[in-house]
Amino acid sequence: MVRFIATRVVQGLLVVFGAATISFLLTSVSGNAVDARYSNLDAATRARLIHQYGYDQPLPVRYVHYLGNLLHGDFGPSSSVSSSPLARVGNALPYTLTLVGCAIVLATLIAVAVATYGAIRRESRVAVGLRRTFMALQGIPEFFVGLVLVLVFAVQLGWLPSFGANDASSYVLPVAALTIPLISTLTRLMRSQLLDVLGRDFVVALRAKGLTQRQIVLRHGLRNSAPPLITYLALQLGWLLGGTLIVEVVFGIPGIGSLVVASAGVRDVATVQAVVVVVAIGYVALNLLADLAVYAIDPRIRRPA
Amino acid sequence: MLSNEESQRQMARSLSRQSGAVPESLAAEIRGAADGRELTRQAFLMRGAGGLVAFSSLSAVLAACGSGSSTTGTAGGAGTAGSRPARPTGTLTFAMAGFPVSLDPTVDGAISTISVCAQVYEGLTGFDPEYRQLVGVLATRWETSPDARTWTFTLREGVRFHDGTKLDATAARKSIEYTLRRTSTFGVLLGAPTLDDSTPGKLIFRYRDPFPDCARNLTYVGPIFSPKLLAGSTADAEKRVAKQHAGTGPFQFASVKDGESIELTAFDGYWGEKAGVARLDFRNVPDESARNSALAAGDVNLIVQVAPLPAQSMRANSNLAVQSKPTWTTVCLSPVYTMKPFTDLRVRQAVLHALDRRTLVDKLLLGQAQVDDSMLPQGVYGYVVADTTYAYDPSKARALLKEAGYDGSPLRMAARADAVLASEISQALAGQLNAAGFKVTAEVLDPAAYEADINGPNPRYQIHWNEYGWVTGGPFHLTLGDIAARGKYSTPAYDKLVAKVQSTPDGPAREAVIKQAVELWARDAAWATLWVPNRIDVASASVQGYRTPPNVITLLGNAYLNGAA
Numbered sequence: 001m002v003r004f005i006a007t008r009v010v011q012g013l014l015v016v017f018g019a020a021t022i023s024f025l026l027t028s029v030s031g032n033a034v035d036a037r038y039s040n041l042d043a044a045t046r047a048r049l050i051h052q053y054g055y056d057q058p059l060p061v062r063y064v065h066y067l068g069n070l071l072h073g074d075f076g077p078s079s080s081v082s083s084s085p086l087a088r089v090g091n092a093l094p095y096t097l098t099l100v101g102c103a104i105v106l107a108t109l110i111a112v113a114v115a116t117y118g119a120i121r122r123e124s125r126v127a128v129g130l131r132r133t134f135m136a137l138q139g140i141p142e143f144f145v146g147l148v149l150v151l152v153f154a155v156q157l158g159w160l161p162s163f164g165a166n167d168a169s170s171y172v173l174p175v176a177a178l179t180i181p182l183i184s185t186l187t188r189l190m191r192s193q194l195l196d197v198l199g200r201d202f203v204v205a206l207r208a209k210g211l212t213q214r215q216i217v218l219r220h221g222l223r224n225s226a227p228p229l230i231t232y233l234a235l236q237l238g239w240l241l242g243g244t245l246i247v248e249v250v251f252g253i254p255g256i257g258s259l260v261v262a263s264a265g266v267r268d269v270a271t272v273q274a275v276v277v278v279v280a281i282g283y284v285a286l287n288l289l290a291d292l293a294v295y296a297i298d299p300r301i302r303r304p305a
Numbered sequence: 306m307l308s309n310e311e312s313q314r315q316m317a318r319s320l321s322r323q324s325g326a327v328p329e330s331l332a333a334e335i336r337g338a339a340d341g342r343e344l345t346r347q348a349f350l351m352r353g354a355g356g357l358v359a360f361s362s363l364s365a366v367l368a369a370c371g372s373g374s375s376t377t378g379t380a381g382g383a384g385t386a387g388s389r390p391a392r393p394t395g396t397l398t399f400a401m402a403g404f405p406v407s408l409d410p411t412v413d414g415a416i417s418t419i420s421v422c423a424q425v426y427e428g429l430t431g432f433d434p435e436y437r438q439l440v441g442v443l444a445t446r447w448e449t450s451p452d453a454r455t456w457t458f459t460l461r462e463g464v465r466f467h468d469g470t471k472l473d474a475t476a477a478r479k480s481i482e483y484t485l486r487r488t489s490t491f492g493v494l495l496g497a498p499t500l501d502d503s504t505p506g507k508l509i510f511r512y513r514d515p516f517p518d519c520a521r522n523l524t525y526v527g528p529i530f531s532p533k534l535l536a537g538s539t540a541d542a543e544k545r546v547a548k549q550h551a552g553t554g555p556f557q558f559a560s561v562k563d564g565e566s567i568e569l570t571a572f573d574g575y576w577g578e579k580a581g582v583a584r585l586d587f588r589n590v591p592d593e594s595a596r597n598s599a600l601a602a603g604d605v606n607l608i609v610q611v612a613p614l615p616a617q618s619m620r621a622n623s624n625l626a627v628q629s630k631p632t633w634t635t636v637c638l639s640p641v642y643t644m645k646p647f648t649d650l651r652v653r654q655a656v657l658h659a660l661d662r663r664t665l666v667d668k669l670l671l672g673q674a675q676v677d678d679s680m681l682p683q684g685v686y687g688y689v690v691a692d693t694t695y696a697y698d699p700s701k702a703r704a705l706l707k708e709a710g711y712d713g714s715p716l717r718m719a720a721r722a723d724a725v726l727a728s729e730i731s732q733a734l735a736g737q738l739n740a741a742g743f744k745v746t747a748e749v750l751d752p753a754a755y756e757a758d759i760n761g762p763n764p765r766y767q768i769h770w771n772e773y774g775w776v777t778g779g780p781f782h783l784t785l786g787d788i789a790a791r792g793k794y795s796t797p798a799y800d801k802l803v804a805k806v807q808s809t810p811d812g813p814a815r816e817a818v819i820k821q822a823v824e825l826w827a828r829d830a831a832w833a834t835l836w837v838p839n840r841i842d843v844a845s846a847s848v849q850g851y852r853t854p855p856n857v858i859t860l861l862g863n864a865y866l867n868g869a870a
Contacts (some may be wrong), residue, residue: 010307021765045487045488049488068314084561088563088564091564092564147594147598148603150595151598154598154599154602155598155601155602158602158603161604162314162595162598162599162604163328163588163590163595163598163599163604164565164588164604170862249591249592249595250592250595252565252588252589252590252591252592252595252596252599253588254404254562254563254565257593258563258564259514262403262404262406264751265403265751265753266753
């Protein structure tokens with residue numbers, strides 16, 4: 001167990017290091033933020049700001065300072081505002097986590113329910129109908145779903161707010177925009193896993209023992225299908241942390257997606273780097289949790305090879 | 306040849322003879338398909354295509370329904386205007402296109418920053434409600450010496466800042482000095498005055514050289530801050546101004562949620578007519594369609610600088626009031642004067658002859674702009690139309706190019722991504738230029754990349770276009786020289802005229818020099834004024850008293866909500 005965790009942690013650190021390095025290199029290529037931000041500075045002021053932000057140093061020296069500061073959570077001064085980049089990310093992250101967390105939980109519950117029903121009553125009209133509906137919804141991008149939801153529920157019906165993150169009702173439409181495309185993929189994955197498990201020999205034995213289909217699916221099928229689903233959810237959650245920016249911009253939610261778009265537009269490289277590193281850390285942490293969960297659920301992983 | 310179903314049955318029989326060769330789930334799928342209990346691929350594709358068509362149609366219907374709740378309505382809103390409430394009442398929600406990067410108005414000139422800070426901070430001067438003449442705001446009057454080297458502003462008495470501090474000459478002086486500090490983006494607009502606050506109630510600007518635009522430029526720069534914010538070093542002052550806010554405006558800061566919203570409340574101690582609303586709620590809604598939807602849904606009361614096409618559909622909504630007014634903005638297309646082939650006057654003239662500005666205004670902007678043959682927009686001081694004009698004549702453009710020996714070398718045109726209809730206008734301009742014989746490709750750049758290129762010594766783009774707001778109501782960009790600098794346009798004659806404009810006090814002499822500069826600009830075909838766009842603001846019908854300004858400074862002190870109790 002200790003060795004398992006240690007291996008995953010080391011791998012995760014390498015991923016974070018890689019992400020930090022790539023974000024540093026890419027933002028360095030785009031030029032210095034001082035010239036992008038100010039166009040009328042006199043030479044002395046420009047030189048002072050260039051020195052303040054470290055752009056007068058050679059790239060390798062800047063990189064070493066960058067890594068050293070990273071260990072203290074210091075991404076350098078934001079060229080835009082007086083808040084530190086990490087503080088800005090810290091303020092934005094709860095909005096994104098709320099959005100993404102709700103979407104993942106809702107999508108998982110619906111997908112598991114639909115897949116389980118489909119496994120129990122495989123050929124019923126309802127099961128087939130649901131499967132076809134989610135298939136049709138799978139390819140629709142989140143921003144389009146979001147815009148349609150806004151037009152119907154906010155503009156036409158006036159039931160829900162069209163933007164913002166003031167209260168719980170503000171999250172309904174953006175969560176729905178993220179959830180709908182996600183349900184299709186999760187349902188297919190879960191159903192495929194369930195059908196695979198239900199076709200195995202031990203299920204024949206369970207049927208011979210007299211268990212009903214419902215009992216087999218709920219007690220044995222779900223548990224055996226869980227590991228790949230958990231792994232996929234962790235990957236999705238990590239991807240969504242950085243991939244919600246379109247939904248956040250459309251719905252005016254001040255999460256890290258909106259933050260990175262606004263920061264990139266004004267060349268606030270420190271904040272962009274902070275977002276990249278935080279998302280990478282989140283991605284690694286979630287994958288580690290997923291691995292631990294699978295380790296706990298599936299005894300075969302715990303057995304020595 | 307076997308049918309699809311036959312081949313699947315054969316495959317199923319084959320699978321049943323094999324054990325463990327394929328995943329059971331897959332085998333079950335195939336057996337099910339062969340028995341006709343599952344969808345075949347052919348049937349699925351047909352049904353899926355039908356479903357997609359049905360969904361697309363449904364979405365189009367919903368989108369059309371969502372564009373407005375009424376098919377009738379008059380521009381300007383329906384319903385009678387209620388009277389202004391005796392006390393500030395209600396909340397006006399304003400959708401911003403982006404969150405201010407700083408709440409220090411001397412640092413950032415973004416529209417969102419100006420929109421917020423203009424409610425909190427005031428300057429010495431401003432404009433009358435019709436934007437026809439300069440009036441005093443924190444100054445009651447001003448005098449200038451005949452040579453425009455000395456400006457004496459008499460400060461308004463009885464004005465207090467939001468933190469209770471009294472306005473006096475020293476506070477005004479410190480505020481102007483703060484704007485003049487080196488990292489301020491706007492200090493250049495005030496020149497390099499020496500400030501004198503020794504006379505109680507008066508602030509005197511003394512310039513070494515004539516500075517005729519002092520009072521005019523103070524309408525845009527030089528906000529007056531509470532002296533408590535500016536105490537200590539410049540660095541301390543910058544930190545304090547960014548975080549704490551105390552001006553003299555009709556509103557004061559109540560709360561700031563980074564990236565989300567800014568709330569202002571009416572200031573009870575305001576020296577002038579109290580605000581019409583009790584609260585201003587600035588909400589960050591970066592996406593244009595989301596702002597439009599939010600207004601239609603009633604989640605916000607006011608959105609500004611709306612594009613022409615959505616504004617057209619909003620006119621049909623009786624719950625909305627659309628105001629569209631000409632601005633003090635020129636949209637200019639600049640060939641880079643020092644880059645070939647634009648070093649040749651004939652090629653620059655060909656550019657101007659190639660542009661069908663009227664068609665662009667009618668088709669792309671839906672008539673929400675005016676074609677103008679002046680460097681300056683109508684309504685600003687010094688506006689004059691050049692005698693030399695360039696009519697749309699692509700055949701003449703081709704002849705000029707041939708005469709100049711243009712070899713068809715490819716040219717790149719850049720535009721800012723945040724310009725209205727940036728992509729559409731870029732493509733249209735490139736199309737017109739190419740039809741006249743040029744070989745232009747258009748690109749839309751993010752603002753930072755655009756600025757870095759055109760301000761750099763070796764731009765990669767030979768042509769660029771942009772919007773220039775003459776925000777002070779005067780020959781702002783002419784004296785600043787930024788449009789010329791970006792186009793690398795500089796001749797001894799033109800530079801001499803600009804220097805004269807900068808140093809000649811307002812009056813017939815200055816207007817004559819401006820005319821000479823405009824005429825030379827036109828003869829040199831230095832750059833093209835494409836049009837003067839309208840500013841289109843849309844408010845819910847309950848908003849009264851709000852007037853669309855010709856510049857970017859949105860003032861909400863006079864706005865109130867109809868029916869707010």
